[in-house]
Amino acid sequence: MKDSNKKPELLVPLKNFKSLNAVLDNADAVYFGVESFNMRMYSDNFKLEDLPKIVKTCHATHISAYLTTNVVIYENEFNLLNKILDKAVEAEIDAVIIHDIGAINLVKEKNLSFHISTQANISNSRSAKFYEDIGAERLILARELSLEQISEIKTTLKKAEIETFVHGAQCTSISGRCYFSAEICESQGYSANRGRCIQPCRRKWTVSDEQSNEFLYDGAFFINAKDLCMIEHIPKLIEANIDAFKIEGRMRDPIYVEEVTSCYREAIDAYYDNTFTETKVKNWVNRLEKVYNRGFSTGFYFGLPKGSEIQREFDGNISNFKKIDIGKVLNYYPERKAAKILLTSGKVQLNDEIYIIGTHTDTYLKQKVDSIQIKQKKNLTETPFVTSKENRLAIGIAVDKPVKKNDKVFKLVHR
Structure with a gap:
């Protein structure tokens, strides 16, 4: 059984301050990249000058902040890496996620705590001990390990923690160390190992034989892995003494990050409260299916993935819900909230779940509508249906947190 006094850390992804604001109530730790040297260079990465604000915001709510610098580093890039790490030291970052040996050496010179990225492909106890012996505080194990293998590695470590992914996109290649993108683009500028993968595995490919006869392999996307989802198996992961559960998704919007974080927070807490039930699992899965997903699988945790764990029919989101823009904030009245x-x-009804998200601000608010006012008419249960610019409508609602002018208002609706 897991030590009841130490819950596994719930580690969640950020791409901007909106995502950070979305998870402040439920995350134990966050990970993010700045302008360079991280595995999601197409994401809305933070700027280097944002580091102090990120760390200060996290520490104010007892959340740990980890900076990702987990790409291959070339000789001419160490000056920039050195600058980034100096800023990380000044900001009092909690740890750096890294795997390049030269970069590890530089991090150690600055006495920064460091976690070994899954890019290092730690798949056995000897590799794990090597990184522990050079000072790594945490090892993010290869995604291709079974739960049994993870447990075996954990028992060999004296100090280093282990971290594994529990939810999100999966690479077809070994822990993301893939040259497919760079190869078909004939450029290292599109290398997955540099955070610039164009995800060719998500496409439908034509297969041809030596006579140039072409056909679609099974008429499908044959290397398009489903998303990892381990929420049903949280008790097993906790009892395997995994120290940190990681959610993938630094390319995802704050609605995704908030919902996934909330579900896994509830699942972890339910285990320790002895309230983890099949009914709750079904509810969590239903909620996870509302946001971006390619279908779910358990990855390598219980053996090699089968053909059923490839999403053959669709290349992207299969959620039955979509986010629609229903309006924008005209004004906020702090004295009346x-x-x-x-x-x-569209229209708004009482108990509708809405999202208010900043376009040029850091606003993120998810709440249910509990009041509607149109001009002097209060206590309305719904608004008229808006179909065009001609019948746009100004309405008043109570809001749980401050919002700003021109923040967008969204709903999730069935497709």
Whole structure:
């Protein structure tokens, strides 16, 4: 059994301050990249000058902040890496996620705590001990390990923690160390090992034989892995003494990050409260299916993935829900904790779940509508249906947190 006094850390992805604001109530730790040297260079990465604000915001709510610098580093890049790490020291970052040996050496010179990235492909106890012996505080194990193999590695370590992924996109290649993208683009500028993968594995490929006869392999996307989802198996992961559960998703919007984080927070807490039930699992899975997903699998945790764990029919999101833009904030009234919303599409009803997200601000708010006012008419249960610019409508609603002018208002609706 797991030590009841130490829950596994719930580690969640960030791409901007909106994502950070979305997880402040439920995350134990966050990981993110800045402008260079991380595995999600197409994401809305933070700027280097954002580091102090990120760390200060996290530490104010007892959240750990980890900076990703987990790409291959070339000789001419160490000056920039050195600058980034100096800023990380000044900001009092909690740890750096890294795997390049030269970069590890530089991190150690600065006395920064460091975690070994899954890019290092740690798949056995000897590799794990090597990184532990050179000072790594945590090892993010290869994704291709079974739960039994993970447990075996854990028992050989004296100090280093282990971290594994529990949810999100999976690479077809070994722990993401793939040259497919760079090869078909004939450029290292599109290398997965530099955070610039164009995800060719998500496409439908034509197969041809020596006579140039072409056919679609099984008529499908044959290397398009489903997303990892381990929420049903949280008790087994906790009892395997895994120290940190990691959610993938630094390319995802804050609605995704908030919902996934919330579900896994509830699942971990339910285990320790002895309230983890099949009914709750079904509810969590239903909620996870509402946000971006390619279908779910358990990856390598219980053996080699089968053909059924490839998403053959679709290349992207299969959620039955979509995010629609229904309006924007016209004004916020702090004394009344209310906002005036310009409704530009659809309608709003009491108990609707809405999202207010900044376009040029850091606003993120998810809440249910518990009041509606139109002009002087209060206590309404719904608004008229807006279909065009001509019948756009200004409405008043109570809001749980401050919002700003021009913040967008969204709903999730069935496709």
